[in-house]
Each structure stands twice: as structure tokens, then as C-alpha cells.
Amino acid sequence: GQNIDQPTEMTATEGAIVQINCTYQTSGFNGLFWYQQHAGEAPTFLSYNVLDGLEEKGRFSSFLSRSKGYSYLLLKELQMKDSASYLCAVKDSNYQLIWGAGTKLIIKP
Amino acid sequence: IAGITQAPTSQILAAGRRMTLRCTQDMRHNAMYWYRQDLGLGLRLIHYSNTAGTTGKGEVPDGYSVSRANTDDFPLTLASAVPSQTSVYFCASSDAGGSYNEQFFGPGTRLTVL
Numbered sequence: 001g002q003n004i005d006q007p008t009e010m011t012a013t014e015g016a017i018v019q020i021n022c023t024y025q026t027s028g029f030n031g032l033f034w035y036q037q038h039a040g041e042a043p044t045f046l047s048y049n050v051l052d053g054l055e056e057k058g059r060f061s062s063f064l065s066r067s068k069g070y071s072y073l074l075l076k077e078l079q080m081k082d083s084a085s086y087l088c089a090v091k092d093s094n095y096q097l098i099w100g101a102g103t104k105l106i107i108k109p
Numbered sequence: 110i111a112g113i114t115q116a117p118t119s120q121i122l123a124a125g126r127r128m129t130l131r132c133t134q135d136m137r138h139n140a141m142y143w144y145r146q147d148l149g150l151g152l153r154l155i156h157y158s159n160t161a162g163t164t165g166k167g168e169v170p171d172g173y174s175v176s177r178a179n180t181d182d183f184p185l186t187l188a189s190a191v192p193s194q195t196s197v198y199f200c201a202s203s204d205a206g207g208s209y210n211e212q213f214f215g216p217g218t219r220l221t222v223l
Contacts, residue, residue: 004151008149031209033211041216041217042199042214042215042216042217043152043199043214044214045211045212045213048209048211050209087151087152089151089152096154096157096167097152097154097212098151099151099152099153100151101149101150101151102151
């Protein structure tokens, strides 16, 4: 079966750095997405990786290792507004997104 | 309209009733999707449409039907609602084809079936 694993919840301090991991087992691979979802709102796109390596976008970076079935989202200089759930999703061989359950990130002052 | 809209925002429904959730996008995206999101589970695909006039079944299609008469609209119908269909429903759209096509999400419909 297809599976996306990510931690259920993480806590970090304002101004710090946090890394959210995602491991996946899917039938085929056509890219990995990270989305942010604030409570009660819709998911919004953060990043996309299809080749191995690090993609940086401001305070957020995303890393992919296809051989290991592994990705992480790195958030730097954490702000209170970063408190949200972070969803990892893989596009499979049918170009459909398979979603992890999400990681709830709690930022403390 | 800007992006994707969904209606209603929330609904309480008696079991056995028929319900249609509406979704409209103005981005001229070819592909549209319906997901449900339940606590502790990832988004699960119900149905999708790669282009107007075509639809496909996702991971959890039972009890739901869709139609895609034009590019903009993608309604989701529950023919006879059951309590297990209590969930938050998200509609999404994207350009079809290829690997890199991010999905844009509507604000969601919170449905409670009693």
C-alpha cells in the first residue's frame, strides 16, 4: 500500500529552527509537496521537490532524498504565525496526491 | 470570484437526506478534486476530474457522485447521507498533467450528518 509518515505534533520556540520529517512509500514518484494549513483554513502550497537536494524559499527550505523515500521541511526564524499543520504529499504514478496526516507545529514564545 | 469558492460553508444534515456541495473556480484549471479531511487522517481523495466532461474515482468514492459539465464547476453529491460522512470537504483545482501542478484549495465545507 501507499504510506506517508510524519510526526503528529512538534513544539518549538519563537525565533528557533525546526525540521519536520516525512517518509514515504508510494507506487511511483512524481514529486513531493509541502502544504501549510492553519486551523480551520484550507491548505496552501509551500514547496515542491522532484529532484534530490534542497530547495530554499525564504525562511522555508525543503529537502528530498528519493533513494531514501525521505523529505524534510525546515523552518527558520520561527514566528508565532508559523503555528499550523504542515502536510506532506507525494504525487504517485497516476499523478494523484497521496497525503500524510500532517504535523501540528506549536510555537511557544 | 477569485480562486475557488465552496458552498455552503457548513451544514448540518439529517441521515438519509440528499446533499450537494458546490465548488466553482475561476482560474480556468483543467483538473478539479474533492477531498475529505478527518481528524488524524490525511486528505483523502473522493473523486477527481482531469478535464470537463470526465470524472474518476479516488480513494474513498462510495456514497458520493460528481459531475463536470463545464470547466468552472464541480459539484459533489451525497445521495443519502450517513453519519460516517461527517467531515470537512475541500475542493481543489490545478492545471492538469505533469508533475509540478500545485493544487489550489477552496475554503472547505464542514458537514455534520446526524
